[in-house]
Amino acid sequence: MSDESVIVAESAPLDLRLSEDELAATREHITAFIEDVVDRASAEGAVLGLSGGIDSTLTAHLAVEALGTDRVHGLVMPSDVNAADNMSDAERVARDLDIEYDVIDIGPIFDAFVDAFPGETTDERVETDPLRTAAGNVRVRIRAVLDYFVANAENRVVLGTGNRSEALTGYFTKYGDGAVDCHPIGNLYKQQVRQLAAHLGVDDDLVHKTPSAEMWLGQTDEAEMGVGYDTLDAILALHVDGPLSLSATVRHLDVTAEQVERVVDLYERSAHKREMPPAPDPLYL
Numbered sequence: 001m002s003d004e005s006v007i008v009a010e011s012a013p014l015d016l017r018l019s020e021d022e023l024a025a026t027r028e029h030i031t032a033f034i035e036d037v038v039d040r041a042s043a044e045g046a047v048l049g050l051s052g053g054i055d056s057t058l059t060a061h062l063a064v065e066a067l068g069t070d071r072v073h074g075l076v077m078p079s080d081v082n083a084a085d086n087m088s089d090a091e092r093v094a095r096d097l098d099i100e101y102d103v104i105d106i107g108p109i110f111d112a113f114v115d116a117f118p119g120e121t122t123d124e125r126v127e128t129d130p131l132r133t134a135a136g137n138v139r140v141r142i143r144a145v146l147d148y149f150v151a152n153a154e155n156r157v158v159l160g161t162g163n164r165s166e167a168l169t170g171y172f173t174k175y176g177d178g179a180v181d182c183h184p185i186g187n188l189y190k191q192q193v194r195q196l197a198a199h200l201g202v203d204d205d206l207v208h209k210t211p212s213a214e215m216w217l218g219q220t221d222e223a224e225m226g227v228g229y230d231t232l233d234a235i236l237a238l239h240v241d242g243p244l245s246l247s248a249t250v251r252h253l254d255v256t257a258e259q260v261e262r263v264v265d266l267y268e269r270s271a272h273k274r275e276m277p278p279a280p281d282p283l284y285l
């Protein structure tokens with residue numbers, strides 16, 4: 001069992017931890033939500049991708065609590081750029097929860113996709129490779145196709161694993177990991193994801209693992225976004241979601257105006273990912 005008191009580093013600029021009562025209510029609220037989504041779809045259960053990261057691990061735990069082990073199907077989908085440790089962690093989560101799971105190597109699917117574009121090559125070890133993100137997004141979208149293959153074939157819904165910090169910054173692939181039927185932990189900031197996971201008894205090493213989309217070797221969320229999650233959560237909670245002005249946020253959190261502006265920029269530039277694709281207004285000719 002994790003020690004919840006260490007979920008928030010002492011240096012965290014804002015303590016967003018929930019009380020014990022709030023944790024219990026949140027747990028109940030999310031499991032009821034998952035059950036309701038499955039019932040309304042008249043589905044047999046749910047499918048989700050397991051990456052060995054804390055978001056998918058927490059979502060899997062909540063899904064099992066909501067639906068039971070028999071109604072949750074996990075997919076572990078390694079590629080060349082996934083660390084073997086993460087994939088074995090993903091399998092460990094499935095085994096510990098005693099759910100059905102498959103391991104599907106997406107390497108051949110990705111290679112077939114890239115081979116279909118003669119002339120386009122990508123070396124994802126190179127930070128300046130213009131195709132690095134595009135190629136990484138292909139891997140993420142291949143996983144979404146496989147999730148929906150299982151959902152269609154087995155009458156299941158696809159559970160998303162995105163949290164509030166990712167949603168507000170657009171830190172997900174449009175129609176990739178964003179292509180899901182619901183977002184059970186979509187209202188939790190990353191700090192709260194870790195706290196709820198610890199509360200549910202998720203192993204410490206998973207709770208504290210460095211978040212990574214694993215779209216290329218060595219990628220980490222915090223390096224790519226240019227801000228740590230504790231700072232990001234604080235700026236989102238006080239300024240983007242909350243009422244504090246830029247200057248009050250800077251004073252309150254001891255962050256720079258540039259850091260706040262960076263987060264606001266991520267939020268504004270990703271608005272299109274949080275909306276339905278627009279069409280022109282009807283003309284009523």
Ligand SMILES: NC(=O)c1ccc[n+]([C@@H]2O[C@H](COP(=O)([O-])OP(=O)(O)OC[C@H]3O[C@@H](n4cnc5c(N)ncnc54)[C@H](O)[C@@H]3O)[C@@H](O)[C@H]2O)c1
Binds near residue numbers: 212
């Ligand atoms: N949860 C995770 O950890 C996770 C998972 C996957 C991806 N990611 C991150 O998410 C990012 C995904 O890359 P991305 O955002 O460049 O690709 P994306 O495909 O998700 O979004 C870019 C695409 O959105 C469309 N678009 C852009 N601006 C638009 C606008 N104003 N209106 C309508 N459509 C618009 C265009 O088609 C553009 O190619 C990367 O930074 C990746 O590392 C994070």
Ligand SMILES: Nc1ncnc2c1ncn2[C@@H]1O[C@H](COP(=O)(O)O)[C@@H](O)[C@H]1O
Binds near residue numbers: 048049055077082
């Ligand atoms: N390798 C993976 N296998 C299965 N599912 C995966 C894998 N990588 C990512 N996923 C799923 O996508 C979301 C978002 O991924 P990030 O690692 O946060 O980018 C993850 O929670 C899994 O559901």
Ligand SMILES: O=P(O)(O)OP(=O)(O)O
Binds near residue numbers: 051053055057161210
């Ligand atoms: O989405 P996950 O499970 O891969 O978690 P993280 O984003 O923390 O790597």
